[in-house]
Amino acid sequence: MIAWTKVRHLDDALLLFGPDCRRALVDTWLYLNSGPGQPALNMAWDEALLEEIARIGFPVLRTYSWAQPAATFGYFQKYDDVARFTAVRPLLRRPTGGGLVPHENDWTYSVVIPPGHPWYRTRAADSYQRLHRWLQTAFGLCGVATELVLERDPAGPGECFVGAEPDDLLWHGRKIAGAAQRRNRRGLLIQGSVQPPPAGITRAVWEKALLESLNRVEVKALVPDTDLEACVQRLASERYSRAEYHRKK
Known part of the structure; x- marks a missing residue:
């Protein structure tokens, strides 16, 4: 069974309501800060959460970093097409x-x-x-002014942070946040990246702002159980650590 522990309190005003009303007014999210991870494990964690999210039962925000340089590309892209545009390895299919x-x-x-x-x-x-x-609000809490893209700015072939799409996030006119989605019967997975991070704030400050800018949300810490961890290890071993998986298209 998935476990969680409370990491921050609701707004004091909500305490004026009874417990049944509070449950109706407040959403619950779970938060997992995974820290630095190997590239294959990073992708495995995200897909494992998608596989397990119906059982978990609450939305999950996960933040993480990279134990070594890597690059990822979209599930529907062809490896050979993408590999021409970067010398970074490993190159993993998201x-x-x-x-x-x-x-x-x-x-x-x-x-x-x-x-x-x-x-x-x-x-x-x-x-x-x-x-x-949501990200724009979080940056605002950090004192960083950003804006959403209104019109498409054509990108380089298949490169996420070259050019911009509507609702990408800009800082000083440059795209700093992009994301990709996958929706299936199990749930919705969104993977996002902020780069380059704005000067003057730290990752920890921004992550805290992400949590604080969730509206009417009670955030609890996700404590992975053995089923979730087993799913992560299986996906890392059978999929994301195998070169043939990333080159399959």
């Missing part, structure tokens, strides 16, 4: 769509939504906008 993303010092995160949650039912474009408005 479980989500999107384009080529280098990883080293970026701030990486995933959002995983169970099928019973209202966010799961939103259109892909609305989901993308909702995500980046």
Whole structure:
């Protein structure tokens, strides 16, 4: 059974309501800070959370970093097409769509939504906008002014952080946040990256701001159970550690 522990309190005003009313007014999310991970494990964690999210029962925000430089590319891209644009290895296929993303010092995160949650039912474009408005609010709490892209700026072939799409996040006119999604019967997975991180704030400060800018949400810490950890290890071993999986298309 998945366990969690409380990591922050609700707004004091909510204490004016009875417990039944509070449950109706407040959403519950789980948070997992995985820290630095090997590239194969990073991808395995995100897909494992998607596989297990219906059982977990609450939306999950996971933040993580990279134990070594790597690059990821969209599930539907061809390895040979992408490999021409980067010398970074390992080069891994993500479980989500999107384009080529280098990883080293970026701030990486995933959002995983169970099928019973209202966010799961939103259109892909609305989901993308909702995500980046959330990030925009978090940056605002850090004193960093950002803006959403209004019109498409054509990118390089298959490269995520070259050019910009509507509702990408800009800082000083440059795209700093992009994300990719995958929705199936098990849930919705969003994988996102912030790069380059704005000067003057730390990753820890930004991660705290992400949690604080969740509206009407009680956040608890996700404590992975043995089933979730076994799923991570299986996906890392059978899929993300195998070169043939990343080259399959």
